[in-house]
Amino acid sequence: MYSCWVVYNGSLTSDKFKDQAVLIKEAAERAGVQAELKKNYEVMMDLSNNFAERPSFVVFLDKDILLAKFLKNNGIRVFNDPDVIETCDNKANQYLELSRNEIPMPKTIIAPKVYPSFTIADSGYYEKVLSYLGxxxxxxxxxxxxxxxVYLIETEDDFYSKVDELRGVDYIFQQFIESSRGRDIRVNIVGGEIVAAMYRHSETDFRANITNGGVAEVIELTEAQKALAIRAADAVGAEFAGVDLLFGENEEPLVCEVNAAAHIRNIYNVTGINVADAMITYILREIQ
Ligand SMILES: Nc1ncnc2c1ncn2[C@@H]1O[C@H](COP(=O)(O)OP(=O)(O)O)[C@@H](O)[C@H]1O
Ligand SMILES: [Mg+2]
Structure with missing residues (x-):
């Protein structure tokens, strides 16, 4: 009999992280896998002793990349792979991979590293970004x-105060896709196949995230949207992915981001599709 751990972050107080883990645990149990929820801090990353505990696999819902690597180093198959979690965790890093794979996305500039006690405000750098992206x-x-x-910068004052505030932080500048204001698509992919998708829109905010006031409904994807979502997940190597797509000027899809630990509750509520079952089916096929 297979066994698994579903790892989530134990320091976050919102119920939605545990809820997400429970969805996976229940799906594993339905498939006959003995499943256990694990808060990240419940696994001691003790490097001085042999790590004896050994589930057949781990579903990793957290961004504790060091823990994911620790488990992998101890010979445990981790989903998604820690390298994928790491790539996606930092959006700048992720856009590097998407761009390398020629994935259509908004024009993006990765901000240079600026140490917190220093500034490049007089260098002319920010003026170049402003004139390029507008x-x-x-x-x-x-x-x-x-x-x-994610910030919508409307004035030069906002721009300069934001870049000043973000000294010491990794961030990117990106073209604002006006035709996608307040709307996007979330596509959940498992093992290169689309499992569920929803259209999200907000009347109150440029961001379509449900947590941010967006509402969601079922959507029939176009062939172009399907193909791009799959390519984007593949570009970052994600076996499980929640791909956000924007609507370009002529409704052509653009990749907004790829989530390596996409939440599956909302898409379950909206579409009736439990992505967790597809994830477990995929894993059981992979570890055979
Ligand atoms: N370049 C963009 N143009 C227009 N809307 C955007 C753009 N980037 C992000 N958004 C909106 O903001 C939301 C959040 O951005 P996203 O990159 O997905 O970050 P998060 O990880 O916080 O979800 C998106 O779902 C989309 O609605
Ligand atoms: Mg998003």
């Missing part, structure tokens, strides 16, 4: 979820 523009921190660290 306003409004998107600024996105490398690390962020639920739309919380």
């Amino acid at each position: 306003l409004p523009m998107i600024i996105k921190e490398g690390h962020g979820s639920f739309g919380m660290r």
